[in-house]
Amino acid sequence: MATFITEECINCGACEPECPNTAIYAGGVQWEFQGATHDAISNDFYYIVPDKCTECVGHFEKEQCAAVCPVDCCVPDPNKPETEDVLYARAKQLHPDRAFAELSPATSRFRK
Amino acid sequence: MDERLDLGIREFNGGRYFEAHDILEDFWEGYREPDRVLLQALIHAAVGFYHLDNGNLKGCRSQLSKACTKMRAYLPEYWDLLLEPLHSSMKEHIDLIDEQRHTRTDSLDLPVRPRIQRGHRVAGGFLSIS
Numbered sequence: 521m522a523t524f525i526t527e528e529c530i531n532c533g534a535c536e537p538e539c540p541n542t543a544i545y546a547g548g549v550q551w552e553f554q555g556a557t558h559d560a561i562s563n564d565f566y567y568i569v570p571d572k573c574t575e576c577v578g579h580f581e582k583e584q585c586a587a588v589c590p591v592d593c594c595v596p597d598p599n600k601p602e603t604e605d606v607l608y609a610r611a612k613q614l615h616p617d618r619a620f621a622e623l624s625p626a627t628s629r630f631r632k
Numbered sequence: 633m634d635e636r637l638d639l640g641i642r643e644f645n646g647g648r649y650f651e652a653h654d655i656l657e658d659f660w661e662g663y664r665e666p667d668r669v670l671l672q673a674l675i676h677a678a679v680g681f682y683h684l685d686n687g688n689l690k691g692c693r694s695q696l697s698k699a700c701t702k703m704r705a706y707l708p709e710y711w712d713l714l715l716e717p718l719h720s721s722m723k724e725h726i727d728l729i730d731e732q733r734h735t736r737t738d739s740l741d742l743p744v745r746p747r748i749q750r751g752h753r754v755a756g757g758f759l760s761i762s
Contacts, residue, residue, distance in 0.1 A: 528691040530653060530679050534661075590657045590675045592698060 522570035522600045523583050528593040529565035535585035535594055536566065541614050543572035544585060570600055577604055577628045578611030578620050604630040633711060634659050640674065641713075645747045649682035670710055673702035674748070677722060681745055684725070687737040693729050696722045714749040721746035 525535070525544075536544045545551045548563045553572060561567040568585070575596075576583045585594040604623070612620060625631040636659035643652035653675050660671040680695030700722050708716035724743055732740050 526691075526694075527688060528679070528683070528694050530650065530682060532654070532657060534657070588661070590653070590660060590672060591679050591695060592676075 522573040522597050522602065523568055523575055523585060523594050524570075524597040524600075525562075525566050525568055525585075526593045526595060527565065528591055530591060531565050532590065533566065534588045534590065538584040538588050539568075540576060540579040540584065541572045541574055541611070543569045545569070568594070570597070571610075572614060574607040574611040574614070575602075575629060577607040577623070577630070578615075579627060581626050581632070582629045604628055634663070637671075637711075640678075641748045641750070644674070644678050644681075647681075647685075647745060649678045649685065653678040653682065667706070667710070669702050670706045673699045673706070676702065677718065680722070680725075684742075689729055689733070689737060689740075693726055696726050700726070709751075709753070712750045712752055714751055718746045718748055 531547065533546065536546065538544075544566055545560065547565045547567065548560050550557045550560055551569045551572075552558070553569070558569075561569065583594060586592070608620075608623060608628070612618075621627065623631060636655050640652050640656035640659065643649075643655060656671060656675045656678065660668055660675060663671060676695045676699035680692045680699060683689075683691035683695060700719055703715055703719050706715055707719055708714070721743065728742055729740070735741075
């Protein structure tokens with residue numbers, strides 16, 4: 521599942537700098553991917569671009585946005601279930617110049 | 633206790649919920665003791681009432697519910713905070729929001745917003761000092 525931000529968000533912005541994929545944007549801000557810009561997914565509060573979210577697979581042991589969110593509003597999207605393989609492949613696609621080590625409990629929440 | 637707790641509670645009791653959340657969040661981020669859960673409960677409470685002020689009932693209900701859950705282990709008081717009245721008021725708000733879920737937000741009949749009271753234990757009870 522991609523992570524998404526619920527309407528409980530208070531726009532504190534704590535999550536945005538924590539995302540290793542720059543998948544988080546403030547409400548109303550256009551998002552970018554591979555040189556193209558797209559309309560904001562939310563105009564009211566911070567949002568996560570599903571195509572750029574890897575649930576921190578390949579980077580951290582758990583979703584960093586959820587770890588720092590003071591109001592627990594960064595949650596798995598039940599409408600977008602995704603496997604670890606899909607998320608890991610996305611991480612590699614997003615960071616083509618980076619050499620990823622084999623996944624471990626430190627780099628995938630699926631390995632706990 | 634850190635002065636940010638004092639400041640955050642002052643903002644909360646003044647109805648400045650966004651500011652209260654902001655100050656308490658700053659404290660919570662760097663506070664790593666197990667009872668940081670209570671700080672987060674206070675943040676949930678502040679955000680819940682902020683959402684209520686802005687007509688976001690769903691967000692309010694969810695935040696107050698999280699606050700109640702996380703606060704439960706610290707009832708009836710912790711540090712110098714009298715938590716039971718705050719907890720009771722949040723539960724009352726949740727129940728009333730549920731009962732009036734079909735009512736326009738600006739027509740909701742809700743109780744006065746709670747204050748976070750402070751005090752200390754004395755023989756035979758708890759003395760509220762604020």
